[in-house]
Amino acid sequence: MRDTLKRGEPRSTDSEAAANADKATADKANADKANADKANADKANADKANADKANADKANADKAPAIGNNAAVSGDNAAAIADSGPAASADGAAFRKELLRSMLLQRRFEERCAEAYALGKIGGFCHLYIGQEAISAGTMSVLRPDDYVVTAYRDHGQAIARGMSPRTVMAELFGRRDGSSGGKGGSMHLFDKGLNFLGGHGIVGAHIPLAAGVSWAIKYRKGDQICVCFFGEAAVNIGSFHEALNMASLWKLPAIFIIENNRYGMGTEISRATANEDVTIRAAAYNMAGESVDAQDVFAVRDVVGRAVELARREQKPTLLEMRTYRFMGHSMSDAASGTYRSREELEENMKRDPIVVLHDRMRGDDQLSDGEFSRLDDEQKAICQDAWDFADASPEPAQEELYTHVLVDTTS
Helix, strand or coil: CCCCCCCCCCCCCCHHHHHHHHHHHHHHHHHHCCCHHHHHHHHHHHHHHHHHHHHHHHHHHHHCCCCCCCCCCCCCCCCCCCCCCCCCCCCCHHHHHHHHHHHHHHHHHHHHHHHHHHCCCCCCCCCCCCCCHHHHHHHHCCCCCCCEEECCCCCHHHHHHHCCCHHHHHHHHCCCCCCCCCCCCCCCCCCEHHHCECCCCCCCCCCHHHHHHHHHHHHHCCCCCCEEEEEEHHHHHCHHHHHHHHHHHHCCCCEEEEEEECCEECCEEHHHCCCCCCHHHHHHHCCCEEEEEECCCHHHHHHHHHHHHHHHHHHCCCEEEEEECCCCCCCCCCCCCCCCCCCHHHHHHHHCCCHHHHHHHHHHHCCCCCHHHHHHHHHHHHHHHHHHHHHHHHCCCCCHHHHHCCCCCCCCC
């Protein structure tokens, strides 16, 4: 299995120095220990300080904003990132660790998907989200559980960040009966009604009007939910994109349209397909708010989505957001990561801005994460992904009779 974090993952830089310093301190303490009464007093004071610190840590943990339900999903250890709200503190260590956990889970899951595809366990198309995880983690962290998400075909990471079980996602990719759609949808059509995760759509740009329709339904029912719609930069030249944004602005719909601009529509660079590369300028044509952000920074994503969420909830107005990102893999599993339409040098330069490493470095700089904690967190996500693989592998294939189910809908009129 290819470890896409190895290239950019910071290594331990001070563990040996710390160990030597600890040993020197211990030797000095043993040499200076002449006064038993003083030592006992020092110990008592230290014990009290430790107890006070433990109580304070517990109190802070109790008050720390939870990301998502922070509960097992369908027996898995994966937590759903949702319902934290834009007001949640981005400075808290517990909050940051949950964002890091979500991105690591998405990364390790996608790496296992690449392995499964190579072994023939996943068929059809398979588009990986590696390099773009800050968008899904940051966005889902400011949504409520009753908000709606509509997305395109690069949907694995978004589904997991929203709270779908890695088990049911992997089983769906394997085409098995225990998958989220009984093995019938596959990689591009993940769906979970209970999480208001409404796909996974395979036709470029065709789902954008669906998101506008969901937003209209929210307004018609006088709700205060919002609908987030993800799509790539190539979709901004599709007619349905313009029609949907025009209606969303005209009817004041609570929608957030998110362009995941990884610069390539399949193998075509944006400069070769779009006359004006400033994709957010399209918002002005429809009199709606528009912003662009460095989407390799999960906190920048949270900030910009948070503003759009507030605007949609408070005034029921839509927003167009550009997430400037980069995918570290090919367009799909049938596409080389580099050497065809982009160079290895370009890929390696962009991998220096790995969103997981960006968050890792920030947390290390703020003394909120050690190498040991990072490794343990990473190992936990790898174990979840192995469990998902084992679950999917053991799940039976759909019965032949399933070919004839869910084809037509019974209606009464």
